[in-house]
């Protein structure tokens with residue numbers, strides 16, 4: 001008769017993707033989740049776009065030039081990459097693989113193109129959440145309220161919002177971001193439930209067998 005042992009169970013890290021039209025609040029929700037949950041790590045993307053006031057290198061993005069971006073894309077250093085609003089964005093591969101390998105979950109704030117690429121390569125490890133704004137006027141108010149983009153940039157983002165939103169049916173979960181705290185709590189619940197999925201619990205058959213052996 002074997003003693004039961006919960007240490008037989010290890011969890012496979014998951015990839016939690018947040019996408020939304022620009023300004024709907026995915027970065028704010030991501031920050032809130034990171035503060036509340038020590039088990040999840042943010043994937044910091046590389047981008048060729050200019051740094052906004054208040055952003056920090058290595059925290060919000062790694063700001064790199066086009067030549068370096070192209071080289072990373074060519075050599076396979078990016079897990080996924082896409083052109084968004086005329087700039088290039090990509091997810092550095094090594095940081096994600098290291099975190100997942102260590103059993104940590106990884107959070108991504110990326111667009112639908114990136115979510116599709118992750119789904120193609122690792123559907124079982126992916127949990128995707130689409131964040132909608134409550135109204136179009138509120139979306140515009142939030143973009144403006146951020147106070148970091150020119151009128152031209154804001155107009156461009158509003159013009160592209162419809163296309164981004166059209167991808168909502170490709171996501172596992174959809175939330176309407178009325179209240180930040182409620183939205184963070186909703187994503188926390190999703191994360192908590194997804195961590196318990198049977199396929200993510202490596203060693204579960206051995207654990208169950210050890211219980212059955214002692215019965």
Ligand SMILES: Nc1nc2c(ncn2[C@@H]2O[C@H](COP(=O)(O)OP(=O)(O)O)[C@@H](O)[C@H]2O)c(=O)[nH]1
Pocket residue numbers: 019020021022023027045046049080081082084085089090091109110111112113114115
């Ligand atoms: N595919 C992909 N999209 C990204 C990545 N990083 C950011 N994005 C997306 O690029 C778009 C523009 O991001 P950003 O310039 O920070 O503007 P914001 O969304 O208005 O804060 C957003 O839709 C992001 O989700 C990435 O690594 N890969």
Ligand SMILES: Nc1ncnc2c1ncn2[C@@H]1O[C@H](COP(=O)(O)OP(=O)(O)O)[C@@H](O)[C@H]1O
Pocket residue numbers: 020021022023024025026027028029142143145146177178179180
């Ligand atoms: N639920 C909300 N209610 C009011 N303002 C919000 C809400 N969520 C986000 N914001 C604000 O809207 C602006 C855009 O949010 P942000 O997280 O940068 O969006 P995104 O990353 O999707 O572009 C920020 O100024 C943020 O503080």
